[in-house]
Amino acid sequence: MAQTKLGENVVNTIGDLPAVGTQAPSFTLTGIELKDVNLSDYAGTNVILNIFxxxxxxxxxxxxxxxxxxxASLPETTILCISKDLPFxxxxxxxxxGIDKVISLSDFRHKNFGSxxxxxxxxxxxxxxFARAIVVINKQGKVIYTELVPTIGQEPDYEKAILSLG
Known part of the structure; x- marks a missing residue:
């Protein structure tokens, strides 16, 4: 179990982020057109998970x-923005x-991404x-960077996430 903060209050998560160097857990989420989307749909590309x-x-x-x-400046990279918000x-x-370069996905239907x-x-x-976090997955499906943001009201470290791509 990991911890973050909501204001000054410590908040526990259900577990820990996947370890760097491990295979990224597969998932099925729902896109804005209410169609299922799988991590495997992005095989062969780098994937940044922006979770919030x-x-x-x-x-x-x-x-x-x-x-x-x-x-736009990240070749061969897909950015998935993930929460439990409804696709609507x-x-x-x-x-x-005018957001058109990232893909928004919801865990409202399958409900296993968070665990x-x-x-x-x-x-x-x-x-x-979901707690605020970044997970970067390389073209081989391995986790190469993670960040659980220490306080929910804080932005993630965009630079570190992008630099992890090499």
Missing amino acids: PSIDTRVCAMSVREFNQRA AFRRFCGAE DYGLEMKDGGMAGL
Whole structure:
């Protein structure tokens, strides 16, 4: 179990992020068109997982905007923005913001991503949602970088995540 903070309060997660050097756990999530999307759909490309509690919070929205801006300069890399928000919320936000270079995915249907990646918060005001984290997966499907952001209200370290791609 890992810990992050919500304000000054410590929040426990259901587990730990996948270890660097291990095979990334497979997953099935739901896209904005309500179709299932699997990690295997991105085999042979680098994948950055931008994981967060809800698109309807300031820092979560900022992370999606930031990764959308950086996506064009990352060849052979797909950025997946993941939360438990409904696909309709993602569609509304991305449409209003002109977000078109990242892929928004929801765990509302299958509900196992949070436990497989150790990110579901077990307690605190946002219990049941995902903690803020980044996981970078290389073309071979190996985890090459992880970051559990120490405080939910803090942005991830975009530079470190991108630099991990080499």
